[in-house]
Amino acid sequence: MSLKTAIVRQFGKPSGLIGGLAGHIMARRSSNRIRNRRTVELMDLKPNSRVLEFGCGPGLALALCAETIGKGRIVGIDHSPVMIRQAKQRLAKAGLDENVELFTGGIERLSDLAAPLDRVYSLNVIQFINDKADYYQRVFNILATGGVCFTTYQPRLDNDNPNGAAQMADRIEAEMTSVGFADVTKTKISAGETPAICVSAIKQSASYNASQP
Numbered sequence: 001m002s003l004k005t006a007i008v009r010q011f012g013k014p015s016g017l018i019g020g021l022a023g024h025i026m027a028r029r030s031s032n033r034i035r036n037r038r039t040v041e042l043m044d045l046k047p048n049s050r051v052l053e054f055g056c057g058p059g060l061a062l063a064l065c066a067e068t069i070g071k072g073r074i075v076g077i078d079h080s081p082v083m084i085r086q087a088k089q090r091l092a093k094a095g096l097d098e099n100v101e102l103f104t105g106g107i108e109r110l111s112d113l114a115a116p117l118d119r120v121y122s123l124n125v126i127q128f129i130n131d132k133a134d135y136y137q138r139v140f141n142i143l144a145t146g147g148v149c150f151t152t153y154q155p156r157l158d159n160d161n162p163n164g165a166a167q168m169a170d171r172i173e174a175e176m177t178s179v180g181f182a183d184v185t186k187t188k189i190s191a192g193e194t195p196a197i198c199v200s201a202i203k204q205s206a207s208y209n210a211s212q213p
């Protein structure tokens with residue numbers, strides 16, 4: 001196996017030395033930096049926003065959020081201890097860790113958090129989550145009414161073409177609306193060869209009634 005393949009295989013849960021290297025590559029790669037910056041811009045954060053990144057990796061986007069949010073709340077979750085360590089180091093080094101909470105864990109961790117939150121986002125994580133409906137249901141539950149969920153996806157490997165991005169965006173839309181999200185928006189993010197798509201949708205009311213129009 002080539003080093004490149006070994007590194008790409010780590011993206012789902014970086015561990016050990018190669019996992020650490022994968023985290024450094026995510027943090028430095030210019031196309032990934034653009035995707036992170038653009039996704040954070042789309043969230044239109046305010047100084048008191050309460051925001052969560054699921055699958056925060058090395059903490060690139062968390063640092064961008066922390067630059068905007070003053071007295072708000074920033075939460076990062078990742079099931080890789082190596083990534084949580086890198087995110088912690090990145091935020092501390094930049095002096096941006098004051099309002100940041102970092103947790104090692106998976107989607108079950110979402111339900112333990114003090115809610116509500118205004119924004120929940122993920123970047124290149126949804127492809128690794130098997131039960132997407134469960135993920136979106138838990139996100140719906142912790143969002144405030146009027147809160148927004150963002151999911152950015154960059155197609156990779158055998159899916160790396162505009163069709164791959166569009167198909168995943170349609171699937172994300174279907175999963176989100178099935179748990180009650182509304183007002184779906186799809187935004188193309190041009191970075192690297194194949195554009196990524198950010199799908200966002202709003203929690204318009206506290207509970208979802210499928211029988212209502």
Ligand SMILES: C[S@@+](CC[C@H](N)C(=O)[O-])C[C@H]1O[C@@H](n2cnc3c(N)ncnc32)[C@H](O)[C@@H]1O
Nearest residue numbers: 011012013055056057078079080083106123128
């Ligand atoms: C490709 S990396 C993206 C990292 C970061 N969002 C970025 O764009 O730079 C995917 C990250 O999601 C995490 N991840 C994948 N599946 C997860 C799950 N089920 N629960 C928690 N974290 C997960 C991985 O550990 C990894 O850090």
